[in-house]
Amino acid sequence: MTNEQAKNQQERDSRKCERMPSEESLLELFQSFVYEYSHKRNLAGIRNCLSPDATAIGSAAGEFWTNPDDLLASLEKDVEKIPQEMELFNQSFRVERLNDSGAVIWGRFGIRGKTADGTVFENPYCQVTAVYCLKDGRPLICHMHGSQMPHPLATNQEPWPLHALASGQHETAELYRLLFDNSPVGILHYDSNGMLKDCNQKFLKITGSTFQKVAGINLLTLPDKQAVECIGNSLKGRMGSYEGFYSSITVDKITPIRVIAAPIFANDSTISGGIAIFEDIGEHRVTQDRLQYQLQFEKMVSSVAKSLVSAPIDKIDQVIENALQLSACFFDAERGYIFQVDAEGKTLTNTHEWCAATEEPLMPKYQKYPLELLPAVLAFDRHAIDYLHFPDVSTMPETMADFKKILIEDRVKSMLLLPMLAQGKFIGLFGYDCVKASRSWTSEEITLLKVIAEMFSNALYKKSTEKQIRENEEKYRFLAENINDVIWIFDAETLKYSYISPSLTRIFGYTPEELIQSEIVVHLSAESLKTVLAYLPERIENLRKNRQTRYTEELEQITKDGRKIQTELTQNWVISQVTGHAEIIGITRDITERKELEEQRRLLEIHRQQSLKADSLGRMAGSIAHHFNNQLQVILGNLELMAFERQKNGTSSKNISDAMRATHKASEMSSLMLTYLGQHQPEGQISNLHALCNSQLAALRDQLPAAHQLILNESSPDERVNINRDHFSQILKNLVINASEACRASSGTITIDITKVLVSNIPARHRFPPEWVPEHECYICLQVQDNGIGIPEDDVYKTFDPFFSTKGPGRGLGLANALGFMRSVDGGIALSTRPNQGSKFSFYFPCVKGVSGQSAPAVKKSSRHACKVILVVEDEQMVRFITRSILENFDYQVIEAENGVKALEILKALKGQIDLVICDLVMPEMDGWQTLEALREIAPEMPVILASGYDQDFVMRGEHQQKPQAFLRKPYNSISLQQAIVQAMA
Structure with missing residues (x-):
């Protein structure tokens, strides 16, 4: 491996890691360290390879260094004395990886070079031992031991070229004792038989013992077999390493420790004993565990973030629930959940939940839960608090009594709630419940959980936004594909279309290409074409003079199959940037159906007005006819009475006969009036x-x-x-x-x-x-x-x-x-x-399908007897008087009643004495039909004649429980009255 490769490898391996690198990587790191010293003579590079609390021993010179600064100061003097590059030869190194956090490298090599004054030196018998530990995730040298053997061929050479030799034995002893007594780790010195010869105060402090109690202990007889094996390896010439729990043999104390043991060689290369570093790793373990936890926590947050960022919209809910499960399990919480606020900000709904298999889901319980019942949560909406954290729910303040009650009902022991915000607006809650055991969250944890809450907020906001965008896109696409309006661009000077939307085909039957290549006369009716050609010059002038540019009008157009349709055109006039011509950007809408609907509405309104008019006229005419016939009844009755008197006197009068005929004619006019209205x-x-x-x-x-x-x-x-x-x-x-x-x-x-x-x-x-x-x-x-x-x-x-x-x-x-x-x-x-x-x-x-007659009301003839007493029920006094006078003229006994109530009273009082009832139809309080029903309840077989100024067919329409035996239409004369009595009594 080249020096540059070694450097790159060191940089790669210098990154934070969770465990000790491989033996090959460690060897490359150490060779890089040696290269910094022997070739580059670079003290800064050496410092970068040392732990901040590194120690070192130089056996040949009897020097000890308790920190990197002292070691580098010594090496600096060495560099001044030997500034040039040194050569290494006969190199031999061995690496032993002890565990995930420790490793040892030892080796032998030769070294030659030249001092500043030109003296050449060479020593082929150098030895070195380096102990590597993980510090803040980096493998660094925490202890180093170097030694060399002098060689008789060396001329004016330094016995240990790695440092300057001390000038005297006394100074060496003092330095050794300084290192020994002030070392941050415990140090043991033992002989070749494993007998403890010396130990420092740090060792006694770690073990909780005194020198008197440990002096003379044979380390090879300790009850801890791993510790004995570690010491034994050093006495065999190998490095020993051990990490475990130390049980003191002098006091009741158990301490987590790390032990590294190395042999001590005599001048004749025999093993004279060993030295061991004894380190309390209890605090280190806590720190390591904390770092490990922090690392796992950050990895969990990173995993959640990665999954939420990359999740497709239709998978966001599932990803959120997975993230809730992952994070809740990490905190040993039994429930993780998200609540979202409705659009009005009035209710909370549990939209996402994960709960342990031992717990019952609460999502169904918390749907549209009123926000006003949770004042503490409202503080999130007002941005008054950053989170709600209750390690012990039972200690919640009285101001949150209602909230506390809800949590206790749900068996919650600890709770953490964080707000979810989107665009600065409170949109919901994210939190955890601990049910089985209480738990608290540190400020560092809450800070990172705020990041998760923000990611949840962004994911839900993204889902909501993209869902809305998709819905809008679908609406716009639907409108674009299905809109019936035709969008077009028309050159007002060449009278040609440059663009027509595809919806043209649905309305006109033409394809856009057909109409673009045609003249406008093809689809405009003659009248519409005349209108368009008339306004084009005026509108072009308005456009060029920056006057009106927007117009709306209605035109009749012709479809491809020859149909005429009504259209509405919305026009926006512009100057084309390409041709400089006046162009119309327009929308054509088929309003044929709308016009038809407008016509239907117009006709319906006419129908409604006619119905109202007919109804009003009908009520008026009916009322007039009723009162008119009542008055005619009085006139006709009086005329008949006069005629009776003259007959008794043996005289007659043409005037009375003419008056009676005129009265009948007037009655016919009344019938005609009702006929106009369909009431007769x-x-x-x-x-x-x-x-x-x-x-x-x-x-x-x-x-x-x-x-x-x-x-x-x-x-x-x-x-x-x-x-x-x-x-x-x-x-x-x-x-x-x-x-x-x-x-x-x-x-x-x-x-x-x-x-x-x-x-x-x-x-x-x-x-x-x-x-x-x-x-x-x-x-x-x-x-x-x-x-x-x-x-x-x-x-x-x-x-x-x-x-x-x-x-x-x-x-x-x-x-x-x-x-x-x-x-x-x-x-x-x-x-x-x-x-x-x-x-x-x-x-x-x-059409008439057949002829059918109406049977007369069934009357038991055996129950009828000669009619003597007649009850006349009539609200008009003059009509009552005339009717009574006519009846008495035929020797009937007459009893009068001015309304239905009075008639019932008379009938009850004279029950069995009245033979017939003549009842008017239109009366106040009780009309004729109501009176008829009430009469029949008192006297079921009482014959009744119903009298009215309306037509019989009109009166008899509808459903009536009781029917009269006869109907008498006003005005009636004595003959029609007697006929009705005969019919009723039949």
Whole structure:
């Protein structure tokens, strides 16, 4: 090995290590040390190889050195005397590695050289022994022993060239005693038989003995066999080494020791005895153990850091749990854990935990634990403390009583908690619990654990951040790949696209390449193209004059398959850095569906307004009709009473008869008002719709101008519907006249078609009434179509409004009446119209599957008897009076009740004496239905006539537990009253 290689090897081996290097490496180190002295004459290099507490002995000169400084001072004199390089020859070295922390090197060699004054010297009989120990992880020489034998051929040579000889025996003895007495290690001197000849005070201190007690002890008879073997090896000419526990034979004391023994050679090379170094390694062991622990701790922290830094995102949780296990086991803790704070900073959740097999996991217990219940932990959030350390939980302060209670419940004896921070924000806790035994953590340990806490924080923050980034990337990728908007760049001066996004294909059917190579006329409708070409010059000018550059507009465009779609364009105008042209960076959005939805919302709002209007009008008309019929009842009743009086007197009056006829006409007007609203359903008949229309055809044609034609197309004979023929005839007449008036005076054609349609074929657009939903399987459709001017779109939903008309005042009830009529038969109307092409009204009547009659209420005839006493229940006083007067005119006994409550009281009081009840429907407190049910509870078989100004069909709608025996519609005359009594008593 070259000198340079030896130096490099020494540098490599000088690094900190846990155990003594190999014998080969140690030999290289020692040869490097010798090279520093013999060739380089470098005292600094020699010092670097010595332990700070190294000692040395030079046997030939009788010198002893207790520290490196004294040794180097002596060698410095030697270097001054022999400054030039010396030559080594006949080298022979042997290495013995004693254990992991100690080794011995001994050897023989010859040396020659020249002193400063030119004197040549040579000595072939030099010996050296070096003891290596680990110091702070480095193998260093802690003791060295050199000797030489004088040679008669040497001229003016130094007997020991490694140092200067002492001038006298006295000085040598003093130096020996100084080294012996002040040595930091115990020294023993024994003869060739192993008898202890001398020892220093350090040895006596280590063994806890006195010289008197140990003097004369034969070391070969000690009870410790390893110690005897070590001493014996030295007396055989070999180095001896021993490390163990020394049990004093003089006092009760056991001491960990290290012994190194070496032989002492006489001038004739015989062994005259030995010398041993006796060192107390108790403190050294503590230091070594502490260093070993620190090293393992740092390795554990390094391992955790390495695993967290290199862990992929999906493995971070597992790596954290492994790190918790590793660190908790290192500290003999039964539990390691991490708690994380929620986004609002209100709860703590145990997200990671490792616990010993003997312990029950606490993670399920601590989920969303309120942070306010842990005031001590809140101090972390306020950055008031760095950690919480309780070696003994039972001694926690009273201010943490709640926290202490939680820990005691979990059987925790010791605890360490450290905060986890990310970006300066408190995000959670990291800690350990000791359950079986108490433990404390040193400040050095806590400092390194803060590093682990920071690494955990960074890992969790990294996981959270990257998870959020991944989610955002997925969202952005999804939007980029699935967005329906088309992004494009358009040269406003060449009218060419330079870029179009792939989403173009989904909306327009074109590929981007197809449209880039085409003209804009391909996808713009004529109107849109005109609009675009009109605004381009103005917007180019605005751009170049730094005026408006952003625009939003709607254009109609054409897809590849010819469909027209509505689009919204957002434009940003810029000057191209390449061409200098005006460019548009735009986004096109298909808003066809949005426009349709807006139209649907508009129609729904119209429907809603119409429904509200119809509902309000219905309530108003119903109320008016009710009160109107009540007043007509009073008028008609009084007229009849007057007629009775005149009949009794044998006279008659045409005026009274005319007044009664007018009253009946007024009642019919009331019915018509309710018909408009679908609240009155005149009695219907099963009719063939085609035959009914055909019967009206001649009369309808007579009312049309000569230039207008009315055509009734043929249809199948089974189109039967259940309608009131008179009302239908009136509606058909109004429809035909309206159609004729919509046609031009010079010519016009009105066509009537009757067909059967399935419910699925009924159009949903422009359907009336708005709330009508076809529910029958099939319908008979009556269509009245004209070729007139049509109806404006804005007027379509006003067509069926009462009193809406384009024909002047006093008109507009015809279609409103038709709508009410269709409501009453559970049908509907659909309207389609086109400007200047005409309109078509389609009336849908439910098909009649069969004719069924309604059976009259079952009445036990045997329970009825002649009607004598009638209870009249009516809240209108004049109506009660007229009804009573008419009944008394027919010899009935009448009892009056102004409301339902009074009627019940009378019925209870006169139970069994009342034969019939006539009850009004609309009354305060209890209406007619409620009164009827209460009456039947008192008298189950009591016949009842229900009277109302509403139509019977309207009144009888809905579910009612009790039914009247007869219905009497106001205004009624004496004949209809008597008929109702007969029906009720039947």
